[in-house]
Amino acid sequence: MTTRAEIEKMIAQTALRDHAAFSALYDATSGKLFGICLRVLNNRSEAEDVLQEVYLRIWHKADSYAVTGHSPMTWLITVARNLAIDRLRTRKAPSKDIETVFDVEDARPGPEAEAIASSERAQIETCMAELEPDRADAVRRAYLDGETYKDLAARYEVPLNTMRTWLRRSLQKLKECLTR
DSSP, X not given: OOOHHHHHHHHHHHHTTOXXXXXXXXXXXXXXXXXXXXXXXXXXXXXXXXXXXXXXXXXXXXXXXXXXXXXXXXXXXXXXXXXXXXXXXXXXXXXXXXXXXOOOOOOSOOHHHHHHHHXXXXXXXXXXXXXXXXXXXXXXXXXXXXXXXXXXXXXXXXXHHHHHHHHHXXXXXXXXXXXX
């Protein structure tokens, strides 16, 4: 087990471009840093690539490490974690250049379709008003709210077959009204 002081000494010597110290630092810390990369990326190949980037960063930035009383492993782990997260972010679907994206069609109805729908809605409301109030309510509950025929029969206190007849006749009246 390598001590904190030994790791700090290896980082300091790496800052002076000591290859032996850098090799010793790698041997002492690579297992832990690889575990960090693997946990973040969940992909062995990518974790190995990022680990290589981690040690390149350590080689180039070792002089920026400052002994602050914190464990030197905290600095090394932060470097590994940040690079792994950066790699994870690049995995996301790449954004496309605005010029290469085709025009996106608006799925909402246009003014003409809205006018037609509004007219049809008004016509349906007019036809529903021609039905007896309890029949119109039963049609709304059955076909808009999804209530069952059995529930409607219980609500209006009529036999199930009577409810079916109400609904069938109401739909026929609506159809006649809408085709006028």
